[in-house]
Amino acid sequence: MDWGDPPTWVAIAVSLAALAYARLARGDSRRSADIAQASLNIQQTEFDERRAAAAAAAVPKVKFVVEHVHKLRYCLRNVGDATATGVTVSREGLSLVTGLPENVTLAPEAAHDFKILEAWGAQRPTALLVRWDGQDEPYPVRVPPRPRRGLTL
Structure with missing residues (x-):
């Protein structure tokens, strides 16, 4: 083979x-x-x-802070980058606060002045409950303490 x-x-x-x-x-x-x-x-x-x-x-956002201006004067300032419309602060438990915003419009960096009055034994608010268009639930914004007189920083 x-x-x-x-x-x-x-x-x-x-x-x-x-x-x-x-x-x-x-x-x-x-x-x-x-x-x-x-x-x-x-x-x-x-x-x-x-x-x-x-x-x-x-997306532009609304953000609020409370600033101490002078003595009893404070302001609610929009430090966000969007305009807030229909801004309202709940008055519940704030009998010594005057001039709170009610259905106002705050552009970015705009502010609304108000006063926190002082009375003997009355408690200052520690936060404001803020609502605006698009924010259904109250949003707490901290209130800074008023600087004491005579103190230097």
Whole structure:
């Protein structure tokens, strides 16, 4: 029996080895492509989350502080970057406070003056409950203490 010439058999063996190697490489490239696709999906999700967070941060917000002006005078100031309309302070428990805002509009950095009167034994408020259009629940804003006379800072 004649098995042919040896170079043919060597060529067949090399071809079979190359075919097996190609199949292994194809499996590796599929796994690599799947991993690359998963990585792109993760990056896209992170990009979408960052864009949503940036959009939320870019939305103008209303923020209030109470500042001591002079003696009994205070002001409610909008330190946010949006105009607040319908600003109203709850008068509940504030019998010694006069001039509180009621349905006013405060642009950014605008303020509304009011007075906190002092009476012997009466308690000063520690916070004001503020509402404005878009803020349904009363929002507490801290009232700073009045500086004492004679103290230097």
